Amino acid sequence: MxxxxxxxxxxxxxxxxxxxxxxxxxxxxxxxxxxxxxxxxxxxxxxxxxxxxxxxxxxLVRDEQFWASFGHNALIIVGMAIVPTVIGLVLASVLTDLIARHFGARTASVLRACIYLPQVLPIVIAGVVWSWLLAPEGGAVNALLDAVGLGSLAHDWLGDPATALWSVIAVMVWIQIGFPLVIFMSGLQRVDPALYEAAEIDGASWPRRFWHITIPQIRPEIFVVLLWTTIAALKAFAHIFVLTKGGP
Structure with missing residues (x-):
């Protein structure tokens, strides 16, 4: 039985x-x-x-356009998956291990909300705003460069083939960081604060606490975030089209 x-x-x-x-x-x-x-x-x-x-x-393997497209997609995956994951992990550790402990949980929550805000913006709105900021004439980025004496660096960020892809990746990173940050901070809630306190008493610096406590404790969240952001990178189209209109 x-x-x-x-x-x-x-x-x-x-x-x-x-x-x-x-x-x-x-x-x-x-x-x-x-x-x-x-x-x-x-x-x-x-x-x-x-x-x-x-x-x-x-x-296919003899097609130069295929390999160019493959390289661009690889860079986009790195930009939308790996970079936001790493930055989000570091920011989550800073907000949890430093900001929340020294300035209060409310301060950390406000900063988390500010960083997460781009994630909830419609893609079209975020793309239009950044296309204005990166515009060759009257754009805020070029105006800032000119104001600090670096006007020679100002150019068409989204229209120049040399910088268009990197500009799109930078915008994607800005949009994506919020999701890893929230997931990692949620995962860090289950980590015993006594671990950080004991490590700090023993003289462990923040990088050592991050490497030996934070990362091992939230490995499942790291895997989930990498999987989710990689899938999002493979499906990315609206970000690129809104920013570049299909070019250059």
Whole structure:
């Protein structure tokens, strides 16, 4: 009886998973496998596909535009996933380990809300605001450079191919930082403050407390944030289009 009860507990959730699993298979799994099969054929969308083996892939690796696009997407993933995660982790540790302890939890909460604000702004609004700030004529960034005597650096940030991608990545980082910050600060709430106090009494500096206490304690949150931001980076389109209008 005990064995039957254990088996029932282990497999009792399967019926609840089946509808979602079947839907996932029909909507994502089957089309994905069909696309893989189609990639080995020459097909215009009508008629009978012609098997060409690895011909499409050989053509792809010789395409310079593909590699340029691949490099740009890799930079965007780094800009939208890794950089915000690292900055968010550092800021979360600073707000939790330093600001909250020395200036109060309310101060840390206000700063957290200010940093998170770009995350809740509509993408179109954030993009339009930054396109104004980075405008070649009358833009705040160029005006600031001119005011501090660096007017020679002022140019069309979003129109110059040399700086357009980096400008877009900078805006994306500004938008993305809030999400990792909130997740990491939430994860740090379960860390025993006595760990930080004991480490500080023992003479551990903030970098050592960050490396040996903060990071090990919130590894699950780091994984979740990296996964979420990477998916968001792969789906990024509106940010780029609003800022650059499809160019340069």
């Amino acid at each position: 005990r064995g039957r009860s254990g088996a029932r507990e282990r497999w009792g959730y399967v019926p609840y998973l089946l509808p979602g699993l079947l839907l996932f298979t029909a909507v994502i799994g089957v089309p994905f496998l069909m696309n893989i099969g189609t990639s080995f054929t020459e097909w215009t969308g009508v008629g009978t596909p012609k098997w060409i083996g690895l011909g499409n892939y050989r053509e």
